[in-house]
Amino acid sequence: MTHKIAVLGAGKIGEALLGGLLRSGRPPATLLATVRRPERAAALRERHGIEVVDTAEAAKTADTLILAVKPQDMGALLDELAPHATADRLVISAAAGITTAFVESRLSEGTAVVRVMPNTPALVDEAMSVISAGRHATDADLAHAEEIFGGVGRTMRLPESQQDAATALSGSGPAYFYYLVEAMTDAGILLGLPRDKAHELIVQAAIGASVMLRDSGEHPVTLREAVTSPGGTTISAIRELENHGVRAALIAAIEAARDRSRALAGPA
Ligand SMILES: NC(=O)C1=CN([C@@H]2O[C@H](COP(=O)(O)OP(=O)(O)OC[C@H]3O[C@@H](n4cnc5c(N)ncnc54)[C@H](O)[C@@H]3O)[C@@H](O)[C@H]2O)C=CC1
Numbered sequence: 044m045t046h047k048i049a050v051l052g053a054g055k056i057g058e059a060l061l062g063g064l065l066r067s068g069r070p071p072a073t074l075l076a077t078v079r080r081p082e083r084a085a086a087l088r089e090r091h092g093i094e095v096v097d098t099a100e101a102a103k104t105a106d107t108l109i110l111a112v113k114p115q116d117m118g119a120l121l122d123e124l125a126p127h128a129t130a131d132r133l134v135i136s137a138a139a140g141i142t143t144a145f146v147e148s149r150l151s152e153g154t155a156v157v158r159v160m161p162n163t164p165a166l167v168d169e170a171m172s173v174i175s176a177g178r179h180a181t182d183a184d185l186a187h188a189e190e191i192f193g194g195v196g197r198t199m200r201l202p203e204s205q206q207d208a209a210t211a212l213s214g215s216g217p218a219y220f221y222y223l224v225e226a227m228t229d230a231g232i233l234l235g236l237p238r239d240k241a242h243e244l245i246v247q248a249a250i251g252a253s254v255m256l257r258d259s260g261e262h263p264v265t266l267r268e269a270v271t272s273p274g275g276t277t278i279s280a281i282r283e284l285e286n287h288g289v290r291a292a293l294i295a296a297i298e299a300a301r302d303r304s305r306a307l308a309g310p311a
Pocket residue numbers: 051052053054055056057077078079080083098111112113114116119120123137138139160161162163214215
């Protein structure tokens with residue numbers, strides 16, 4: 044069998060991954076997708092030139108099955124998959140909250156399952172994908188998952204016990220930055236700047252700050268201190284952020300995301 048990857052439930056994250064795999068040079072003939080709606084199938088075929096098949100066909104043809112449906116749809120997908128997926132398939136779940144134990148319990152005994160939490164910057168090859176092994180996944184299975192998800196950005200191995208936290212920080216993480224950009228744009232509007240100019244200023248500040256965070260090796264406190272002149276503008280803003288409990292709000296928000304990820308696993 045040629046080495047094939049199927050993305051089961053090619054929605055936003057599944058399509059981002061497929062696009063990245065194609066950009067990284069994987070031939071379209073080695074990729075398969077499954078979807079629910081015919082219009083979606085037509086769009087995927089047209090945009091990426093890949094074959095869209097049903098779950099049974101994907102399970103029979105591909106040796107790596109990436110499950111990218113919503114956590115709430117995972118039980119139904121596994122019911123469809125189980126009769127067709129032999130135990131030699133590597134199954135990779137990208138769903139928030141869903142444990143490898145849950146996936147394993149629905150598939151053939153001994154199936155290797157890997158849990159991965161990517162994020163949407165996969166669309167621009169800047170994802171972070173956090174990878175954990177299930178009970179039967181070997182180092183080679185983890186390396187295979189790293190190779191696939193490494194095509195759309197960076198990867199990090201963490202124990203599965205830390206996946207809900209990683210989901211809250213990294214899977215959902217880009218949304219917090221977009222939220223911040225929205226709020227800062229509102230501030231620019233309040234201060235009388237045109238929306239497009241405010242947006243451009245904030246996006247460039249975000250890119251500049253991100254590159255410095257990644258490349259300077261400096262602690263964020265040091266980078267922030269370098270912006271914060273005595274008696275200056277930045278400290279006036281920082282005082283308001285502290286007054287409004289923004290740090291505590293972020294900690295509480297990310298804890299809530301972690302708790303939601305745990306809850307999506309369903310009752311223990
Ligand atoms: N959107 C994001 O930023 C991230 C999402 N995830 C996870 O990825 C999964 C998908 O999320 P999105 O892509 O945002 O959702 P989505 O709703 O865009 O994609 C899911 C797709 O699966 C299809 N689907 C559902 N059941 C199916 C079945 N039985 N057979 C074939 N197709 C089926 C749906 O029609 C839909 O197109 C979720 O479990 C989520 O937790 C993980 C990391 C980041």
